[in-house]
Amino acid sequence: MLDTVILLTGPAERTALTAVLVGHNPRLNVLTVEHADELTGIGTDVLRRARLLAFVTPVIVPPAILGELGYGAVNFHPGSPSYPGWAPAHFALYDQASEFGATAHMMIEQVDAGPIVAVELFPIPPDIPVLGLEGMAYARLASLFWRMGKQLALEEETPPPLPIQWGTRKFYRSTYRAMCEIPLDIPKGELDRRIRIFGGNHFGISPTIKLHGVEFRAMPPAQSA
Numbered sequence: 001m002l003d004t005v006i007l008l009t010g011p012a013e014r015t016a017l018t019a020v021l022v023g024h025n026p027r028l029n030v031l032t033v034e035h036a037d038e039l040t041g042i043g044t045d046v047l048r049r050a051r052l053l054a055f056v057t058p059v060i061v062p063p064a065i066l067g068e069l070g071y072g073a074v075n076f077h078p079g080s081p082s083y084p085g086w087a088p089a090h091f092a093l094y095d096q097a098s099e100f101g102a103t104a105h106m107m108i109e110q111v112d113a114g115p116i117v118a119v120e121l122f123p124i125p126p127d128i129p130v131l132g133l134e135g136m137a138y139a140r141l142a143s144l145f146w147r148m149g150k151q152l153a154l155e156e157e158t159p160p161p162l163p164i165q166w167g168t169r170k171f172y173r174s175t176y177r178a179m180c181e182i183p184l185d186i187p188k189g190e191l192d193r194r195i196r197i198f199g200g201n202h203f204g205i206s207p208t209i210k211l212h213g214v215e216f217r218a219m220p221p222a223q224s225a
Contacts (some may be wrong), residue, residue, distance in 0.1 A: 002071045002156045004029045004050035006042065008057050017055060020146055022150055025153040039065050051135035053152060054107065055145060056138070063109045072158045073107035075114070078137045080121055081164055084112030085171035089133040092124065095178070100124050100133060104148060106158060112170065115161035118144050130197060173203070180207045198219050 005021055007014060007030055014032040031046075033039055036059050042050075052061065052073035056064055066073055078090025080101040092100045099120035106114035119139040124133060151159060180193065180198050199207055199218050207218040 001049060002051060003027070004031060004046055005153065006039070006047075006050050006052040007055070007159050008034070008039070008052060008059060008061070009055040010034060010057065017053075017145060020071055020149040024150040028153055035059065036062065044068055046084055051152065052107070053145075056141065060111060061107060066107060066109065071156055074117065074148075074152065074159070075105055075107045075112070076141050077103040077105065077112055078134065078141050079103060081116055081119060082167040083171065084169075085165045085175075087171060087176050089130055089137060090176065090179075090197055090202070091171050093128075093130060093133060094193070097124060100137060102137050104144050104159075106161070113166060116164045116166070117159035117161055118148060118153050119162065119164060120144055128202060130202070133209045154161075163199040173190070173205075176203065177205055180205050182209045184209065184211065 004040055005028055007017055007021070009032070011034070017033065021028055031042065031050075032055075033042075039059075039061060042065075047065065047068040048070040050069055051067055051071035052065070052224060054061065054073065056076065061073060064210045077084070077088075079092070080099065081103050082097070083092050083100075089100065099121050101119060103116060104118040105112070108114040120143060122136060122140065128136075136178040148159065153175045176198070179194060182194065186194075195207055195218050198205075201219070209216045
């Protein structure tokens with residue numbers, strides 16, 4: 001019997017998301033966790049009665065945990081199915097994609113690869129910055145959680161998969177870092193594009209050029225007082 005939801009998310013989201021779930025099922029036990037070591041401390045007896053919901057988290061759930069869950073695991077990914085993996089908004093803007101969105105999918109051992117169960121898409125506004133696009137995707141992701149909350153809190157069956165496939169390219173931290181390694185012969189237009197999209201020092205990674213053994217790093221513009 002499903003009586004527990006393990007909510008894997010950050011401190012900013014846990015109160016609101018818990019309220020959504022308990023609002024649909026007041027008897028539901030919601031365990032909020034943020035780190036992988038907290039997951040490994042949950043007993044097998046609890047896991048077998050539980051469903052795991054991951055919302056905008058960098059934590060990779062260990063396969064052993066996924067295998068013990070009685071009611072599966074759903075991840076809420078802040079990007080469209082075309083952009084599985086790391087920093088999807090950055091790569092969508094770099095590709096000059098016309099649409100973006102949010103994706104809910106069942107979790108399997110491979111990251112951002114399980115069956116897709118819900119999607120919300122929207123057109124990308126012209127000239128939107130990375131943080132703006134991430135904000136739009138986050139809002140759609142919250143909408144997905146709210147829309148699926150009753151089902152996830154009450155129903156033991158896993159959500160049915162949609163006939164939607166993940167994109168063939170998966171993006172990693174290493175992919176992001178490679179975009180920030182600027183070759184000396186880069187055309188000006190490409191340099192401007194990379195600095196505009198990857199130049200915010202997000203994740204502590206900035207565009208860099210190496211010249212005669214010296215590394216030059218692009219820094220975000222100083223904020224005016």
